[in-house]
Amino acid sequence: MIDFSRRSEEAEKIDFPDLVSADEMKATLRELRLVNAWLGGAKACLDSLKPLLSSLAKTRPGQTLRVVDFGSGGADIPIAVVEWARKRGWPIHVVAIDFNEVACRFASEAASRHPEIEVVRADVFHLCLRAGAFDVAVYSAFLHHFTGAEIAEILSNCHGTVATAIVINDLQRSRLAYLGIRALTRLFSSSEAVRNDGPLSVLKGFQRRELKEILARCGFSRARIEWRWAFRYAVTIPPGLREP
Numbered sequence: 001m002i003d004f005s006r007r008s009e010e011a012e013k014i015d016f017p018d019l020v021s022a023d024e025m026k027a028t029l030r031e032l033r034l035v036n037a038w039l040g041g042a043k044a045c046l047d048s049l050k051p052l053l054s055s056l057a058k059t060r061p062g063q064t065l066r067v068v069d070f071g072s073g074g075a076d077i078p079i080a081v082v083e084w085a086r087k088r089g090w091p092i093h094v095v096a097i098d099f100n101e102v103a104c105r106f107a108s109e110a111a112s113r114h115p116e117i118e119v120v121r122a123d124v125f126h127l128c129l130r131a132g133a134f135d136v137a138v139y140s141a142f143l144h145h146f147t148g149a150e151i152a153e154i155l156s157n158c159h160g161t162v163a164t165a166i167v168i169n170d171l172q173r174s175r176l177a178y179l180g181i182r183a184l185t186r187l188f189s190s191s192e193a194v195r196n197d198g199p200l201s202v203l204k205g206f207q208r209r210e211l212k213e214i215l216a217r218c219g220f221s222r223a224r225i226e227w228r229w230a231f232r233y234a235v236t237i238p239p240g241l242r243e244p
Contacts, residue, residue, distance in 0.1 A: 012193075030074070049067075065135055067137075071124070095134070098121065132163045139170070141169065144201055165239070167234070168233070171206065
């Protein structure tokens with residue numbers, strides 16, 4: 001029996017790059033791109049980013065919008081953000097950060113026609129970023145890989161480097177979400193990592209109360225949490241809302 005009342009502490013396969021071959025990792029990233037498209041991951045993130053970036057573009061006409069995407073994987077989110085900004089004629093620079101070397105190579109290839117995207121291999125726990133280096137920081141389907149204490153550390157460390165907002169898009173943990181992704185990955189996935197990590201990622205996902213507790217630990221108790229299809233939470237944290 002699965003206990004949905006608590007987050008799973010089991011590590012996903014892709015958390016151990018040495019255990020996943022380069023070919024399997026690339027197959028996983030290709031399938032995750034489809035999952036992002038089909039199940040609204042990219043849309044959920046864009047829906048949170050659009051008003052923030054639109055406001056910045058209007059108040060700072062002609063200035064480059066600065067975005068950092070942590071745990072970027074195959075750079076799906078950076079590509080979607082850049083293409084959206086291009087249509088509006090807004091200059092933008094997106095730094096896509098990931099620890100996995102194969103993911104960084106895959107992202108660089110995927111973003112080869114998007115010079116606005118800079119792919120950087122780095123450890124989220126050992127970053128040296130100057131204050132106000134970015135307008136917006138994005139964590140899309142990334143934070144569920146960590147414990148609550150680690151998430152609090154990541155967000156606290158990031159806070160000072162962001163001038164406008166932190167945007168989080170991550171999974172809701174529920175029986176229906178688990179059964180749905182388990183069925184989809186069994187039917188359509190050819191990647192062993194996706195078949196394992198898809199359902200497990202839901203078990204490592206969040207319930208609203210858990211997100212509130214983590215955010216409160218960082219001083220973000222007034223951050224906005226919204227539910228998005230399919231089975232996702234979108235969180236927006238303006239740095240000005242941080243409490244002592």
